Amino acid sequence: MMRFSRLGIILLVICGTFYILVRFFQRTVVVHTITQQPIRIQKLQLLKRGQYVGIPGQKTCQDICQALPINLTESEENLTPVGNLSLNKDKLMNLTLAKVLLMSSPHVFGGSWTFRDPNLTRSNVCNITFVSSVAIVIPIRNRWHQVPALLHTLIPLLRKQRVCYRIFLIEQADQGPFNRAKLFNVGFMEAADRFEFRCVIFHDVDLVPINDLNPYGCDEQTDKYVVHLGVGLDVRKFRLNYRSLIGGVLKMSNAHFVEVNGYSNLYWDWGQEDDDMEKRLTAKRIPYVHMNSSIARYMTMCHTKQPRRNIHLHLRLLRTSRLRIASDGLTSLKYSVLLVNESAVFTHILVDIRDSELNG
Numbered sequence: 001m002m003r004f005s006r007l008g009i010i011l012l013v014i015c016g017t018f019y020i021l022v023r024f025f026q027r028t029v030v031v032h033t034i035t036q037q038p039i040r041i042q043k044l045q046l047l048k049r050g051q052y053v054g055i056p057g058q059k060t061c062q063d064i065c066q067a068l069p070i071n072l073t074e075s076e077e078n079l080t081p082v083g084n085l086s087l088n089k090d091k092l093m094n095l096t097l098a099k100v101l102l103m104s105s106p107h108v109f110g111g112s113w114t115f116r117d118p119n120l121t122r123s124n125v126c127n128i129t130f131v132s133s134v135a136i137v138i139p140i141r142n143r144w145h146q147v148p149a150l151l152h153t154l155i156p157l158l159r160k161q162r163v164c165y166r167i168f169l170i171e172q173a174d175q176g177p178f179n180r181a182k183l184f185n186v187g188f189m190e191a192a193d194r195f196e197f198r199c200v201i202f203h204d205v206d207l208v209p210i211n212d213l214n215p216y217g218c219d220e221q222t223d224k225y226v227v228h229l230g231v232g233l234d235v236r237k238f239r240l241n242y243r244s245l246i247g248g249v250l251k252m253s254n255a256h257f258v259e260v261n262g263y264s265n266l267y268w269d270w271g272q273e274d275d276d277m278e279k280r281l282t283a284k285r286i287p288y289v290h291m292n293s294s295i296a297r298y299m300t301m302c303h304t305k306q307p308r309r310n311i312h313l314h315l316r317l318l319r320t321s322r323l324r325i326a327s328d329g330l331t332s333l334k335y336s337v338l339l340v341n342e343s344a345v346f347t348h349i350l351v352d353i354r355d356s357e358l359n360g
Contacts (some may be wrong), residue, residue, distance in 0.1 A: 006204040037331070043192070044330055048258040053176065053196050060196045061130035061164040067108045070122050074107075077118075080210045081162045084315055085153065087299060092149035092208065097345075104155045104345055110194065111167035111346035113159060127164050132217035133164045134251075137187030137199040138205050138346075146205045146301050151345055153208050163217040167346040169205075173338055177310070181263035181273035182353050185359050186331050188257060190349050197283035198222075201251045207233070207298040209249075216293045219333040220251070225289045227279055229252040232293035235300045239293065246281075246288060247274035248298065256286050261329030264317070279321040 046052035053060075107113055116125050136154070140147070147169065172178060172185040184202045191197065199218040207230055213227055220225060230248025232238030243348045260280040267273040281288055290296070317324075334355070341348040 003316055004177070011166050014022070015019075024164045039334075040189075043189075044058035044258050044358050047192055048255050050254065052192055054073075055193055058194060059110065059166070061133050061342055063351070064108050064112045064114045064164065064166075065116060065126035065130075067155070068106055068113070068116065070116060070125055072116055072118055073106060075203070075328065076159065079156060081157075081160045083211055083213055083295070085210045085212060087153065087208065087297060091302070092152065092299075093145070093232050093301065094147035095152050096310065097148050097151075097343075100151045100155070101344055103152070107344045110343055111319050112165060112195065112344045114164035115159070130164045131198070132219065133195075133197045133199075134158075134166075134216060134218055135188070135191040135195055135200045136165060136167045136203055136216075137191060138167070138203050139183035139187065140169055140205050141175075141178055143205050147346075149301055150203075150205055150208055153210070154203075157209055157212045157214075158216055160205065160212050161215065161217050165216075167317070168194075169346050169348045171348065171350045173350050173352050176270035176354060178270065179265070179268050179353055180270070181267050181276070182265045182333070182335070183351070185262045185265065185330055186335050186353065187349070188352050189264060189330065189333065189335065191244070192254075194347065197254070198202075199251060199253045200257060201229070201249065203249050204230070204247075205313055206301040206341060208301060209297070210234075210299050211295045211297045213299070214291060214329070216251070220250055221289070222253050225287050226253075226256055226288045229290060230298060231290045231296035233298050233300050238297055240290065244278050245274065246278050246290075250274075250277075258283075259286065260284050261325050261331055264321070264324065264328050265333060266317055266324075266328060267310075267314055269312055269314075272318050275318055276321045277281050279318070280325055283322040283325060 043052060114130060120128070138150070151167070153301070154167075168187050168191050170190070172183060186199055191200065199222050201216060215221075215227075216229070226246070227250070228246045229251055231240060233248065258279070263273060264276045267276065278288070305311045336350060336352040339350040340353055
């Protein structure tokens with residue numbers, strides 16, 4: 001009889017997990033650069049008016065509905081918001097993507113899902129107007145270990161709120177200065193080609209929601225205001241550092257995001273990009289609201305503190321924020337898509353955003 005050493009058993013488990021992940025992932029290698037300026041301007045105008053629809057390869061909530069089982073599964077039926085969630089940070093950090101894949105069934109490849117009303121007939125369940133279609137854009141680099149923890153809580157939250165959604169992970173390929181805001185812009189543009197959504201949520205990967213009443217869907221409030229969801233962080237004792245802070249998790253309608261020309265592309269390294277967005281909103285007279293910290297609550301996952309090497313440059317940029325709205329943002333965005341991976345729980349897009357490479 002064969003005997004396995006402890007090392008052998010560990011290797012078998014690792015190989016088995018790898019096999020499961022490979023089976024769940026579809027890989028498509030795509031290399032392209034963002035479209036030319038006139039075409040991009042037209043795209044942005046259509047997005048602002050809610051008319052960027054019917055694009056080849058662009059999935060709708062109806063498409064997602066039709067790809068799911070008509071009847072809700074038992075696990076879907078039992079999903080009900082409860083308010084504050086009891087979560088253990090250590091257990092979250094030990095989660096794997098394989099575990100998230102198993103707990104989030106059923107799902108549509110690309111990281112999308114929608115509610116199917118059991119009160120409707122089979123022929124009508126997908127032939128309705130889906131009022132809450134949301135693209136979740138998450139910028140990452142060297143943070144893959146935090147992805148399972150976020151998705152483990154985020155996916156059930158979205159389903160409890162019956163949101164039609166698709167999740168996009170936008171990864172910066174190079175190891176130079178990180179540009180979180182530019183990745184947000186890339187995510188918005190790439191998501192629009194793949195999913196017909198009404199609003200977008202820009203979500204940091206290290207912020208895990210710990211209250212499932214915080215509204216992630218598009219609603220009348222989102223049409224009127226930009227909504228700051230990332231208000232209460234455990235590391236800040238669930239209080240804002242200052243009233244104009246809108247970082248962490250931010251929900252915007254497509255019209256509002258295009259109106260301010262997206263985020264600035266100039267903030268390399270950490271800091272001040274959210275303050276720049278706040279100044280854009282103020283300049284365009286677009287009001288924003290903070291969700292109440294009794295429900296807008298997040299657990300901050302541990303990570304190495306990032307140095308803010310360019311803070312003096314960023315503060316100078318911040319002083320000219322309003323002057324750069326028209327020239328710095330979605331309209332000036334340059335990047336190359338290197339790879340697209342569509343998994344069951346997210347669409348991963350690897351991008352080159354280095355200015356020197358794109359201008360050379």
